[in-house]
Amino acid sequence: MVIRDLTLAGLNKEQLLNLHYTMLLMRHFEEKAAEGYTLGKIGGFLHLYTGQEAVGSGVNLALEPNDVVISSYREHGHALAKGVDPNALMAELYGRASGVSKGRGGSMHIFSKEHKLFGGYAIVAAQLPIACGYALSAKLLKENFVTVVYFGDGAVDEGAFHEALNLATVWQLPVVFVCENNLYSMGMAVERAWAVSSLEPRAKAYAMDFEQVNGMNALDVFQAAQKAVKRARETSRPTLIEAKTYRFRGHSMADPTAYRSKEEAEQWRQTSDPIVLFENALREAGIANTEDFKKNDDRALQIAAKAVEFADSSPLPDLQSLTEDIMVDPTGAIAWRRPR
Numbered sequence: 001m002v003i004r005d006l007t008l009a010g011l012n013k014e015q016l017l018n019l020h021y022t023m024l025l026m027r028h029f030e031e032k033a034a035e036g037y038t039l040g041k042i043g044g045f046l047h048l049y050t051g052q053e054a055v056g057s058g059v060n061l062a063l064e065p066n067d068v069v070i071s072s073y074r075e076h077g078h079a080l081a082k083g084v085d086p087n088a089l090m091a092e093l094y095g096r097a098s099g100v101s102k103g104r105g106g107s108m109h110i111f112s113k114e115h116k117l118f119g120g121y122a123i124v125a126a127q128l129p130i131a132c133g134y135a136l137s138a139k140l141l142k143e144n145f146v147t148v149v150y151f152g153d154g155a156v157d158e159g160a161f162h163e164a165l166n167l168a169t170v171w172q173l174p175v176v177f178v179c180e181n182n183l184y185s186m187g188m189a190v191e192r193a194w195a196v197s198s199l200e201p202r203a204k205a206y207a208m209d210f211e212q213v214n215g216m217n218a219l220d221v222f223q224a225a226q227k228a229v230k231r232a233r234e235t236s237r238p239t240l241i242e243a244k245t246y247r248f249r250g251h252s253m254a255d256p257t258a259y260r261s262k263e264e265a266e267q268w269r270q271t272s273d274p275i276v277l278f279e280n281a282l283r284e285a286g287i288a289n290t291e292d293f294k295k296n297d298d299r300a301l302q303i304a305a306k307a308v309e310f311a312d313s314s315p316l317p318d319l320q321s322l323t324e325d326i327m328v329d330p331t332g333a334i335a336w337r338r339p340r
């Protein structure tokens with residue numbers, strides 16, 4: 001009997017099924033978060049990652065635990081891929097004391113020092129120059145970590161994007177810029193906002209390596225990220241990746257999506273769901289079957305449901321803690337008084 005170890009993109013069955021699970025965890029987590037928002041359990045804004053799962057999970061598979069990830073307000077998926085505990089993540093969305101940021105950050109400001117997931121930024125493009133700072137620190141301190149920064153197509157139109165790309169090349173920084181081009185910046189279609197249809201000319205303008213990938217194909221994303229991460233780690237050079245994707249839901253839960261047709265969104269869901277595409281690829285390659293997929297689906301759903309239970313049964317932050325963690329006070333010069 002010939003025993004073959006089937007692989008795809010150099011990944012074995014276990015790794016491929018882990019990738020599948022990560023995407024499903026993102027999907028179920030976000031759907032549970034949507035429910036929590038609708039029930040009024042989650043306040044503020046809530047931007048879901050549904051539809052874009054192949055990007056965060058594919059990129060993350062190319063990373064080492066010590067690598068830095070920094071992102072926008074659409075960062076729950078990136079946090080889950082980086083290993084942040086779904087319970088603590090959901091509790092943060094619920095504003096509970098057991099949240100990753102003790103309930104003070106909420107959906108847009110997820111942060112975990114332990115996992116080197118350094119935000120969650122609500123200001124469009126703010127995370128790009130900060131990523132350059134992390135990458136510069138790696139270079140100066142001779143630490144071998146790579147910094148990955150995720151941002152949307154809308155961030156490209158901010159000055160900070162251009163400043164960051166320029167500095168990354170001038171200083172030869174080990175950073176990977178991942179633009180998740182989901183075709184919209186709130187209600188602004190990218191074709192109405194960009195003078196060009198690809199990010200390649202922008203990369204060229206800053207003498208940077210560039211790759212455009214199908215952001216609905218987790219393996220294409222993984223392979224592009226693998227090359228970029230290797231380039232950063234071994235030669236300290238930056239890369240710009242443009243992942244073409246689509247968000248299945250509105251910009252945030254408060255968005256009625258009047259700027260695009262229902263048919264358009266339905267078409268993407270029907271033909272380009274990254275999880276379905278990945279399952280088809282694994283099935284066609286004879287690597288995994290419906291039973292394997294169901295096991296992952298059940299497990300991801302259970303973890304997401306447990307996260308809701310955990311969040312919902314966790315206490316709100318204590319009023320007495322209101323003035324804690326507001327400022328770093330290394331000298332002890334600032335005397336904070338607790339509210340009476």
Ligand SMILES: Cc1ncc(C[n+]2csc(CCOP(=O)(O)OP(=O)(O)O)c2C)c(N)n1
Binds near residue numbers: 155
């Ligand atoms: C500097 C700044 N300008 C405007 C906003 C308001 N705003 C919030 S999200 C957003 C759209 C950004 O779209 P994109 O970068 O494509 O990311 P996506 O939401 O599609 O993931 C805008 C304009 C903001 N938060 N910060």
Ligand SMILES: [Mg+2]
Binds near residue numbers: 181186
């Ligand atoms: Mg966008």
